[in-house]
Amino acid sequence: MKTFKLLTLLSSLLTSSIFADELLNVSYDPTREFYQEFNAAFAKQWKQQTGKALTVKQSHGGSGKQARSVIDGLSADVVTLALSGDIDAIAKQGNLLPADWQAKYPDHSSPYTSTIVFVVRKGNPKGIKDWGDLVQSGIKVITPNPKTSGGARWNYLAAWAYADHKFGGDQAKVKEYIRALYQNVPVLDTGARGSTTTFAQRGIGDVFLSWENEAHLIEKEFPGKTQIIIPSISILAEPPVAVVEKNAKKHGTEELAKAYLAYLYSAEAQDIAGKNFYRPRDAKALAKWSGNFPKINLVTIDKEFGGWGKAQKIHFEDGGTFDEIYKGR
Amino acid sequence: MSKRRVIPGFGLSMGFTITYLSLIILIPLAALFLKAARLSGAEWWAILTTPQVIAAAKLTFGASAAAATVSTVFGLLVTWVLVRYQFPGRKFLDAMVDLPFALPTAVAGITLTAIYAPNGWIGEYLAKWGIEAAYSPLGVFIALTFIGFPFVVRTLQPVMEDFGSEYEEAAATLGAGRWTVFWRVIFPMFIPALITGFTLAFARAIGEYGSVIFISGNLPLKTEILPLLVVGQLEQFKYEAAAVIAAAMLMASFALLFLINLLQRRLNWQNH
Amino acid sequence: MSQRSVTTESAVVRFLLIGAAVLVLSLFLLLPLAAVFVEAFRKGWEVFLASLHDEAAASAIKVTLLAAGISVPLNTLFGVSAAWLVTKFKFRGRSLLVSLIDLPFAVSPVIAGLVWVLLFGARGWFPQTAMADTFAPAARFTAWLAQHQGFGWLFSDFAIWLADPKIIFALPGIVIATTFVTFPFVARELIPLMESQGSDQEEAAVTLGASGWHVFFRVTLANIKWGLLYGVLLCNARAMGEFGAVSVVSGHIRGETNTLPLHVEVLYNEYQFSAAFACATLLAFLALVTLGMKSVVEHFTRHTSSDHK
Numbered sequence: 001m002k003t004f005k006l007l008t009l010l011s012s013l014l015t016s017s018i019f020a021d022e023l024l025n026v027s028y029d030p031t032r033e034f035y036q037e038f039n040a041a042f043a044k045q046w047k048q049q050t051g052k053a054l055t056v057k058q059s060h061g062g063s064g065k066q067a068r069s070v071i072d073g074l075s076a077d078v079v080t081l082a083l084s085g086d087i088d089a090i091a092k093q094g095n096l097l098p099a100d101w102q103a104k105y106p107d108h109s110s111p112y113t114s115t116i117v118f119v120v121r122k123g124n125p126k127g128i129k130d131w132g133d134l135v136q137s138g139i140k141v142i143t144p145n146p147k148t149s150g151g152a153r154w155n156y157l158a159a160w161a162y163a164d165h166k167f168g169g170d171q172a173k174v175k176e177y178i179r180a181l182y183q184n185v186p187v188l189d190t191g192a193r194g195s196t197t198t199f200a201q202r203g204i205g206d207v208f209l210s211w212e213n214e215a216h217l218i219e220k221e222f223p224g225k226t227q228i229i230i231p232s233i234s235i236l237a238e239p240p241v242a243v244v245e246k247n248a249k250k251h252g253t254e255e256l257a258k259a260y261l262a263y264l265y266s267a268e269a270q271d272i273a274g275k276n277f278y279r280p281r282d283a284k285a286l287a288k289w290s291g292n293f294p295k296i297n298l299v300t301i302d303k304e305f306g307g308w309g310k311a312q313k314i315h316f317e318d319g320g321t322f323d324e325i326y327k328g329r
Numbered sequence: 330m331s332k333r334r335v336i337p338g339f340g341l342s343m344g345f346t347i348t349y350l351s352l353i354i355l356i357p358l359a360a361l362f363l364k365a366a367r368l369s370g371a372e373w374w375a376i377l378t379t380p381q382v383i384a385a386a387k388l389t390f391g392a393s394a395a396a397a398t399v400s401t402v403f404g405l406l407v408t409w410v411l412v413r414y415q416f417p418g419r420k421f422l423d424a425m426v427d428l429p430f431a432l433p434t435a436v437a438g439i440t441l442t443a444i445y446a447p448n449g450w451i452g453e454y455l456a457k458w459g460i461e462a463a464y465s466p467l468g469v470f471i472a473l474t475f476i477g478f479p480f481v482v483r484t485l486q487p488v489m490e491d492f493g494s495e496y497e498e499a500a501a502t503l504g505a506g507r508w509t510v511f512w513r514v515i516f517p518m519f520i521p522a523l524i525t526g527f528t529l530a531f532a533r534a535i536g537e538y539g540s541v542i543f544i545s546g547n548l549p550l551k552t553e554i555l556p557l558l559v560v561g562q563l564e565q566f567k568y569e570a571a572a573v574i575a576a577a578m579l580m581a582s583f584a585l586l587f588l589i590n591l592l593q594r595r596l597n598w599q600n601h
Numbered sequence: 602m603s604q605r606s607v608t609t610e611s612a613v614v615r616f617l618l619i620g621a622a623v624l625v626l627s628l629f630l631l632l633p634l635a636a637v638f639v640e641a642f643r644k645g646w647e648v649f650l651a652s653l654h655d656e657a658a659a660s661a662i663k664v665t666l667l668a669a670g671i672s673v674p675l676n677t678l679f680g681v682s683a684a685w686l687v688t689k690f691k692f693r694g695r696s697l698l699v700s701l702i703d704l705p706f707a708v709s710p711v712i713a714g715l716v717w718v719l720l721f722g723a724r725g726w727f728p729q730t731a732m733a734d735t736f737a738p739a740a741r742f743t744a745w746l747a748q749h750q751g752f753g754w755l756f757s758d759f760a761i762w763l764a765d766p767k768i769i770f771a772l773p774g775i776v777i778a779t780t781f782v783t784f785p786f787v788a789r790e791l792i793p794l795m796e797s798q799g800s801d802q803e804e805a806a807v808t809l810g811a812s813g814w815h816v817f818f819r820v821t822l823a824n825i826k827w828g829l830l831y832g833v834l835l836c837n838a839r840a841m842g843e844f845g846a847v848s849v850v851s852g853h854i855r856g857e858t859n860t861l862p863l864h865v866e867v868l869y870n871e872y873q874f875s876a877a878f879a880c881a882t883l884l885a886f887l888a889l890v891t892l893g894m895k896s897v898v899e900h901f902t903r904h905t906s907s908d909h910k
Contacts, residue, residue, distance in 0.1 A: 433862030
C-alpha cells in the first residue's frame with residue numbers, strides 16, 4: 001500500500017506516467033499463440049471502452065516455474081497457468097490472492113479446457129488405438145517427466161484413470177500398468193515442448209502423449225507427418241486463471257485485470273480459444289469448432305483423484321507412486 | 330616473508346578481492362546454506378540417500394570426470410597444434426574454440442541432440458553399430474565434453490604462447506631427442522595449466538544443466554543428473570530440499586576443487 | 602634449418618597432429634556450428650533477417666549487451682586484483698581462496714539463479730517491499746532532484762526504481778546473476794600465467810624504486826596482456842551466452858527481461874526453429890567478432906612490443 005502511494009506521488013511529480021495501462025500476464029508454455037491473439041482482441045475492446053491504450057506483457061514458461069516466479073516476486077497482474085495446484089501454491093505460499101480464488105470466475109475459473117490425446121506417425125504404423133496398446137513390447141512412448149512438467153502429470157493421471165477403470169480399481173494391477181507404460185518411455189523431457197521436439201523433430205517414439213491443442217499445433221507445424229488418435233478415455237484438463245490481487249492492487253490495475261479475465265468468457269475470446277484448439281466453454285463457440293473436438297469420455301481430477309492437492313501428494317511427491325514404479329528397475 | 334615487503338598492493342588487493350568475493354559469491358551462497366540448514370541432519374540424510382539422488386550423483390560426478398579427462402587430452406593436442414603450427418584455417422579453428430561458451434546451453438543441447446540422435450548426422454552411424462549416443466549416459470558425457478573443452482584450451486593457450494624455446498633448444502643441444510624433450514622439458518611446464526583446465530572443465534560439468542537435459546533423456550535412476558533433481562524439488566515448492574541437494578553438491582565440488590588446488594600448489598613447489 | 606628441427610617435430614608427426622586436432626575440432630565444434638547455421642537458413646534469408654529485425658529480438662540484444670557490459674568489466678577488475686593477491690604474496694588460506702574463486706564454476710546455473718531468489722525474492726532476506734520502505738526517503742529526495750536540478754532524465758528513472766526497487770525479474774537481477782556465473786573467468790586465466798612467470802621482474806622494479814601502480818602497468822600488465830585478453834573474451838562470451846541462471850531470475854517478460862539466449866528458447870518453444878537458430882547464429886557471430894578483435898589487438902601489440910625491444 002505504502003509503495004503504491006509513493007509510486008502515485010512520484011508519477012504525478014514526474015509526469016512520465018508509469019501507469020500507462022499495462023498488464024503482465026504470466027502464463028504457461030502452450031498458450032502463447034492463444035494469448036497473442038486474445039491480447040490484441042482485448043486491447044481493442046479496452047480502447048473502445050475506456051479510450052486508453054493497453055499493452056499486455058506476456059511471460060511464458062513451465063507452469064510450476066512460473067508459479068514459483070510469481071511467489072518470489074514476479075509482479076504478475078494475472079496468472080493463467082496449467083494446473084490449479086500452481087495457483088493454489090501462489091495463494092498458500094505467497095499470500096498473493098485469497099484461497100477461494102477458484103470461485104471468482106465461472107467454471108472453476110477455467111474459461112477453456114483441454115485434454116490429453118495421442119499423436120502417432122502418419123498412417124499409424126503400429127496400430128495404436130487406446131491406452132492398452134501403449135504397454136505392448138516394442139512400443140515407444142514419449143511423455144515429459146512428471147516431476148518437472150505439469151502436462152506430464154496430466155498424462156500420467158489420464159493413464160491412471162484408464163487403468164483404474166479397466167481393472168476395476170485393483171491398485172496392484174493399475175500400478176503394474178503404469179510401470180509397464182513408463183518402461184516403454186525412452187526419453188523423459190523436462191517440459192511438454194521438449195517432448196514435442198523429441199517426437200516430431202528427432203523422430204523418436206511411436207506415440208506421443210500430448211495436450212490436445214499441442215497435438216493440433218504439431219499437425220500444423222509438421223504437416224503430413226503425424227496424426228491424432230483419440231483414446232477411449234482421457235482426463236479433463238482445466239487450466240485456471242486468476243487475478244493476483246496483491247500485485248494488481250499495488251499497480252492500480254485491479255479493474256483492468258478483472259476485465260481482462262472476464263473477457264476470456266466473451267463470445268469473441270471463446271471463439272479465439274476454439275480456433276487455437278482449446279475447448280471453449282461457450283456452447284456456440286464449441287459448436288462452431290466442433291470439428292476440432294471429438295467427443296471423449298473425460299474424467300475429472302476432482303472426482304477421480306480427489307483434487308490436485310491429493311493427486312500431487314500421492315503420485316508425484318518424493319516417495320510417491322511415480323518414484324515407486326521406477327524403483328528396482 | 331621478506332617477499333611481502335617487496336611487492337606493494339597486498340592490502341588493496343586483499344581488501345578488494347575479499348569484499349567482492351563476499352558480495353558476489355559468499356553471501357548468496359550463505360543464503361543457500363541457511364535455507365538448507367532449516368532441515369535437520371536426519372532430513373538431510375533422508376533426502377541425500379534416496380536411490381534417485383545416489384544414482385544421479387554417480388552419473389554427474391562420473392560423467393564430469395570422464396568428460397574433463399577427455400577434454401584435457403584433446404585440449405592439449407588442439408592447443409599445441411594451434412600455437413605451434415601454421416596451417417590454413419588455423420585462425421578460424423582458434424575462433425571456433427569459444428563456441429561452446431557463446432552458444433546458449435539450451436541451443437547447444439538441442440544441436441548436439443540433433444547430431445547424435447538416432448536420426449542425426451552422427452547418431453545414424455552410431456546406431457548402426459548399436460551405440461546409443463543420445464538419451465544415454467554417453468549423451469551426458471558428450472554434452473559435458475563439449476561444454477568443458479574450451480576451458481582447457483583457453484587456459485593452456487597463453488601459457489604455451491609465452492613459453493620460449495630456450496629450454497627446448499638447450500635440451501636438444503644436450504642431445505635429447507624430440508620425444509624426451511617434450512615429456513621431460515615441455516610437458517612439465519604445462520602441468521599447472523593443464524590441471525587448472527581440468528579443474529575448470531570438471532567443475533563446470535558438475536553443474537551443467539541446460540545442454541544435458543536435452544540429450545540425456547532424464548530417465549530416473551539412469552540418466553538423471555543432480556541439477557535436474559534440484560529442479561524437481563523446486564517444482565514441488567520444496568525450497569529447503571532443493572537447497573540441501575544444492576548445498577551437498579557444492580560441498581562435494583568444493584572439496585574436489587580444494588584438493589586439486591592443493592595438488593597444484595605441491596607441483597608448483599617442486600617445479601620452482 | 603637444423604635449429605628448426607630441434608624445436609619442432611618431423612613433417613609426418615606435424616601432419617598427423619594437425620590432422621588429429623582438426624578432426625577433433627570438426628567433430629566437436631564445427632559440426633554443431635554447421636548444424637546451427639543450416640537450421641538458421643533453412644527457410645531462407647528473408648526469415649533469417651526478419652527474425653533479427655523483430656522488436657523482441659532487439660530488446661533481447663539490448664538486455665544482453667547491457668548485462669555483459671556491466672558484469673565483464675567488474676569481473677575483470679576483480680580478476681586482476683585476485684590474481685595479483687594470489688600470485689605475488691604468500692599468506693594463510695591462499696589455497697582456500699583460490700578454491701573459493703573456482704566455486705562459481707561448480708555452481709549449477711539453476712542454483713546460481715536460485716541464490717538470488719533466496720536473497721531478493723518476495724520471501725527472501727531483502728524483499729522488494731522492505732527495500733522500498735528503506736529507500737523511500739532516498740526516492741523522494743531523488744524525485745525532488747529530478748524536478749529542480751536538471752538531469753531530470755537520469756534522476757527520474759532512478760527515483761522510480763528507488764520507489765519500487767526491483768532486483769530479480771528485472772535488469773539488476775540479470776546483471777548480478779551474469780556476474781556470479783562469469784565471476785572466475787579472468788582470475789582463473791591470470792593465476793596460472795602469473796604463477797608461471799614468477800615475480801622477479803616486479804621485485805626488481807620495486808627495488809629500483811618504481812611505485813606500485815607503475816610496476817603494475819609497466820611490468821605486470823605487459824606480461825599478462827594475452828592471458829588477460831583471453832580471460833576477458835572468455836568472460837564476455839560466457840556472459841552473453843548464459844542461460845540457466847538468467848532464466849531463473851529473468852521472469853521471461855517478453856520485450857523487457859529476455860536476454861538473447863532466453864529469446865532463442867522462447868522462439869524455439871514457439872516452433873519458430875529457423876528464427877531461434879538465427880538468433881543463435883548471432884551469438885556465434887558475437888564470439889567470432891570478439892575473436893576477430895583479439896587477432897587485431899594481437900597484431901597491433903606484437904608490432905609495438907617488437908619496436909620496444
